Amino acid sequence: MNTSELNRFIVVLIYGSLVLLSVLKLSNPLRVNRKANFWFGMFLFLWSSFWLDEILTLVNDTPIEIHSIISVQMIQFLTPVMFYFSVLFYTNPSFKFKISDLKYLILPVIFWINILLQRFGGFEDNSIFNYIFIGLILFQALFYTGLSYFTIRKHKKRIQQFSANTEGINLNWLEYITVIIFIINIIYVVYNLSYDSKALNFFINGVFLLVIYFVGYYSLKQKEIYPLEEKQREELIAIDEEPEMEEVKKKLISDEELARIKNQLEEVMYKQKPYLDSELNLIRLSELLSVSTHHLSYVINTGFKKNFFQYVNEYRVEYAKRLLKDSQSKLSILGIAYESGFNSKTSFNTTFKKFTGQTPSEYKNSSGL
Template sequence: MLSFIMLSNPLKVNKKANLWFGIALFLWSTFWLDEILMLIKAEPLSELIRPIISFIQFFTPILFYLSIVFFTNPNHKFKAKDTTLFVLPIIYLVLVILNKTAHNNLQTYIIILVLTNTIIYIIKSYLKLRTHRRKITLFSSNTDDIDLKWLENIILVIVVMVVVISAFNLIYIGLPLNLYLNIIMLGTSLFIAYNALKQKEIFPINEKHREEVIAIENDEVTNNTIKRKILKDEELVELKSKLNLLMKEKHLYLDQDINLASLSEDMQITPHQLSYIINNGFNQNFFKFINSYRIDKAKILLLDKSLDKLTILGIAYESGFSSKTAFNTTFKKLTNQTPSEFKKQSSKL
C-alpha cells in the first residue's frame, strides 16, 4: 500500500524521485514473502521462487539511492559510470547460483554481501541528503519542507534494522522475524506514509528555472561566493542597489513561497545572475539574504508594545515565515537567540 501511494503520487510532486522510491518500497515489501510462504507451507514453491526474489530484493538499497539522487537532482541523466550499480548484484547472483548448484554453504557470505550492499548505498544516500540540505539554501528561503530530513530519519531507522535483522538471520537462519521487529517496520512504514503525503516540490516547476537552479548548485562554491564572474563590477553595484530597493519598497520577503526563480523574475534577470549578486554583492546565500529581512521585520514586531497580544506564530506569519518552527530555528541561527529571548532581553533595556 505504501508503495502504491508513492507510485500514484497523489500530490504530483518530485515525480521521478517518488517513482524510484515507490519501486524501492515495493521491493522492500517482498522481504515478508518468505514468512508468508513459510506460514502457508509452500516449501516447493518457496524453493523455486526464493532465489529469484532474493536477487530482485538485492536492488532495494540501490533503488532507494536512485530515488535520493532524483530527490536532490530531478534532471539527473544516467551515464556510463552508473553501470557500476550492477557490480554487486552480479556478484550476489553468482554466489546465489553457486550456493544452490554446487551445494556450498555460502549463506554467511551472501548475508555479508547483502549487508555490505545496503551499508554502501545507505551511506551514499545519507551523504547526498546532507549535501542537499546545504545546497537548497542557495535558492530557497523556507527550507523546512524541502530539506528531506524525514528521509534522513528513515535512513537511521533502516541502518539499525539492517544490523538487527542481519544478526537475527545469522543466528537464527530459517526462522521468521519476531513480532517486535515487524511492529517497528510497520511504524516505519506509517512514518514514511505520513511524510510522503505532505512533501512539497523541491525545485521550481518551470523547466528553465529548474535547470538554472540546478546549474547554480553544481557551480563550485567557496564561502558562498561563486568563483565564475558573470557580471561586470559596475553591473553588480547597480543590480545590488536595485535589489535592495526592491526588497525594502515591495517587501517581497513577506511572500512565504519566494525563491530564487520568482525573485529573479521581479528583478528581470536570470536566477544565475541573481545568485551571483546575492553571493558576491551581499556575501550571503539566498536563504540568509531573505531571512535577514524577515528577522529585521520580526524584531520590529516583537518590540512593538501595541502587538503584545500577537503570538509568536502570528509574528512568524507576519514576517514571512511558513511555520513557528521555521521562525524559531532561523531566528536562533541568525541572532543566537530565540524570538522569546530577544523580546525578554529587549524589554529590560
C-alpha cells in the first residue's frame, strides 16, 4: 500500500469515526452532560464535513468539491463556535444564552461577507480574499481555542471549591484537545501560505485520526460533572473559583458563626474522618454539619485560607503518611491510596507530592521502611 492509498484509508477512518462519534454524542445514551454533549456532537458532525470532498471523490471516482459550495462553507465556519459552546456547557450546565452572546457570531459573519464578496463582488483579482480567508481561519483558531482553554482553566479552579477528587471531572482531555487542535491549525495555515497543502495531507490526517480516537475514548467515559439536582448544582456553580475574592466581596456570616462552624468542622474531621470517603464533596460534608454548601465553602476559604480540595486532601495526605510510616502495615502504595480516600494511584502520587514535595514511595523510603 503506497502513501496515497494509505492516506485515502485514513480519510475513510476519520470520516466514519467522526460521524459515528457525533451520532453517539447527539443520542447520548447515558444521558450525562446533555447540553454539552449536544453541542459537542454538532461540533464533531461539522468537523467531519471537512473530509466529505475526499469521501465523495472516492465513492464516485471523480473529483467532487462540496467544500466549495457556499452554504457548506458558511456552515463549516461554525465548527469552532460549536466546540466553544460545548466547553461552556461542560463547565457550566446551567449556562443560558443571552442577547450579548451574539458576539460569538461576529467572526462567522465577517467570513460570510468575505465569501459573498469573493463570489459575487465582480472583482478581477480575488487573491486578497483568499488571504483574508486564511487569516480568518487562523484568527478564529486563536480566538475560540483561547476562549475554550481559559474557560476550562477557570473550571479547574472552581471544582476544587467543592470536590476533593477532581480527576474524573477536571476536563483534562478537553484541554488537551484544545491545545492540539490549535497547534494543528497553526501548522496547516502556515503550510498553506508557503507550500503545497497536499504534501501535508498525510501527516495532518494521521494526527487527526489519533486525536479523534483520543476524543472518542475520553468523551464517552466523561461522567456527569455537576449534581443533577438543580438547586445543588446552582449553589456549586455560584461558588467563586477564587476564595480570596469571595472573602473581599462580602461577609456571608458573622465572625462568631464562622468560629462555631470552624470548630464543628474540625471536630467532625477528627472524629468521623469523612475524608476517607473517596466520594466526599462539599455537599456531603455540608450535610454532615447541617450547614449550607455556600457557608461551608466560605468557612473553609476564610477560616482556613484554603479551598475544599486543599483542606480535605491535607487530611488524606497526613493519614497516608501515618500508614506509610507504619512498619506493621501490609498495604501496598495503591492500597494506602484507597485507604486514605484517594480514588487512583495517579491522583494519590500527584496530590501527595504537591503537599510534601515527595512521592509516596520516596517518603516511605526516607522513613527507613
